[in-house]
Amino acid sequence: MSARPAATAATTTAVAAETADPCCAAPLPVLGRDVTVPLVTGGEVTYAALDYAASAPALQRVWDDVAAYAPYYGSVHRGAGYLSQLSTDLFENSRAAVAAFLGCREDDQVIFTRSTTDSLNLLAAALPADCQVFVFETEHHASLLPWRDARVTYLDAPCTPDEAVRNLERALAARDPHGPALVCVTGASNVTGELWPVRELTAAAHAHGARVVLDAAQLAPHHPVDIAESDVDWVAFSGHKLYAPFGSGVLAGRADWLRAAEPYLAGGGASRAVARRADGGVDVEWHDTAARHEAGSPNVIGAYAVASACKALTEAGFETLVARERYLIDKVRAGLAEVPEVRVLSLFGDDAPRVGVLSFVVDGWNSSHFAAALSAEYGIGVRDGLFCAHPLVRTLLGGAPDEPGECGAPEAAPGERSLNAIRVSFGAGTPDEHVERFVRAVRELVRDGARWSYRTVDGRCVPDTGAAEATAA
Numbered sequence: 001m002s003a004r005p006a007a008t009a010a011t012t013t014a015v016a017a018e019t020a021d022p023c024c025a026a027p028l029p030v031l032g033r034d035v036t037v038p039l040v041t042g043g044e045v046t047y048a049a050l051d052y053a054a055s056a057p058a059l060q061r062v063w064d065d066v067a068a069y070a071p072y073y074g075s076v077h078r079g080a081g082y083l084s085q086l087s088t089d090l091f092e093n094s095r096a097a098v099a100a101f102l103g104c105r106e107d108d109q110v111i112f113t114r115s116t117t118d119s120l121n122l123l124a125a126a127l128p129a130d131c132q133v134f135v136f137e138t139e140h141h142a143s144l145l146p147w148r149d150a151r152v153t154y155l156d157a158p159c160t161p162d163e164a165v166r167n168l169e170r171a172l173a174a175r176d177p178h179g180p181a182l183v184c185v186t187g188a189s190n191v192t193g194e195l196w197p198v199r200e201l202t203a204a205a206h207a208h209g210a211r212v213v214l215d216a217a218q219l220a221p222h223h224p225v226d227i228a229e230s231d232v233d234w235v236a237f238s239g240h241k242l243y244a245p246f247g248s249g250v251l252a253g254r255a256d257w258l259r260a261a262e263p264y265l266a267g268g269g270a271s272r273a274v275a276r277r278a279d280g281g282v283d284v285e286w287h288d289t290a291a292r293h294e295a296g297s298p299n300v301i302g303a304y305a306v307a308s309a310c311k312a313l314t315e316a317g318f319e320t321l322v323a324r325e326r327y328l329i330d331k332v333r334a335g336l337a338e339v340p341e342v343r344v345l346s347l348f349g350d351d352a353p354r355v356g357v358l359s360f361v362v363d364g365w366n367s368s369h370f371a372a373a374l375s376a377e378y379g380i381g382v383r384d385g386l387f388c389a390h391p392l393v394r395t396l397l398g399g400a401p402d403e404p405g406e407c408g409a410p411e412a413a414p415g416e417r418s419l420n421a422i423r424v425s426f427g428a429g430t431p432d433e434h435v436e437r438f439v440r441a442v443r444e445l446v447r448d449g450a451r452w453s454y455r456t457v458d459g460r461c462v463p464d465t466g467a468a469e470a471t472a473a
Contacts, residue, residue: 187219248302335439
């Protein structure tokens, strides 16, 4: 069955033709591109979604594919009915599509999860006994925190890619060489957008007998990810950052540790056979395929959505997508560079290659206040806070560990400094006008100040509705 209507295929072909030349590339069609939002100063404006690093809007292609499949929905793997058989084929074909998108090796497994966080927690639960884990403090909490049952070495934030490799080599050289080891690295920072030296880090890890898991949550939506080429052992990413909704994620890579581990969840689907023993207990034979860690009825629609997004990005062509994104990055960076009060955060320096993710602070502004004004007065959605990467943001801002600042919940009042930053992020569905409006808004807010009054409510900076009442009176 082909769940994608012919009209959608034609649309995809037309978009691919438009984007053949990066100089005139068009954004890919996404849901919400025509949504309007009210401004606190009056009127409405088309919403500028510039928070792709948190959740990217779903591609129209993905939505159309899922809608076409929805009437054929059925439970997978164990149903004899036509819809169950069709859904089983769709689910397993989705697994194959993701494997192709990631350049998986022949023996690699692709496991569907809920998110990057879920994927890395699954891998953490599958670590061999006495495994040593090495992770940089710069990681997202999804990569930083799951390794609670392992011996963890946290590495300081490096100032250059070369320093990252040297720091890892030094740490690995000092480890117990006889036990298993895992290195967790990000492909692209969710705070600075900077690309990390994945191949070099992987080579260093393998030279010291360690394996590597790549957190590709921010990399996969922007750049091709090839497991075989990069030689990483596992890749984890989230569907909701890859232009697919419905709460699905992927863990893909080597099967041996996964087959040897107890199932991530115990239940139907993970078990091959269950029998009562004479003593009243239960004997269980677990699957050694991906099903071992996919107990319960799987999220078939979510898996199909991820596969659809993988196919759509591949067909659009990463070369074109990357070229257009670099154009948008240059536009944003050039605009911010014209505002002296703005400081863009970076580990590796201004010239470091990056994806469409930039974080910054503005002199004289509380970051939550600035983000609230962008939303309320310009219809621009960005993110402020510590971005679930508290150690990294605190390092970049030079703050003490006990200064105010929580992920999305600043404590400082408008106008007061807080240990938080503002993040703007964009991707394949971002039109030029959105980044142009953002740059103009930053310039105007810094020059003229906010046009509205704001106050802090439950840790968030919001427009002061009392100001409207006072104006009306």
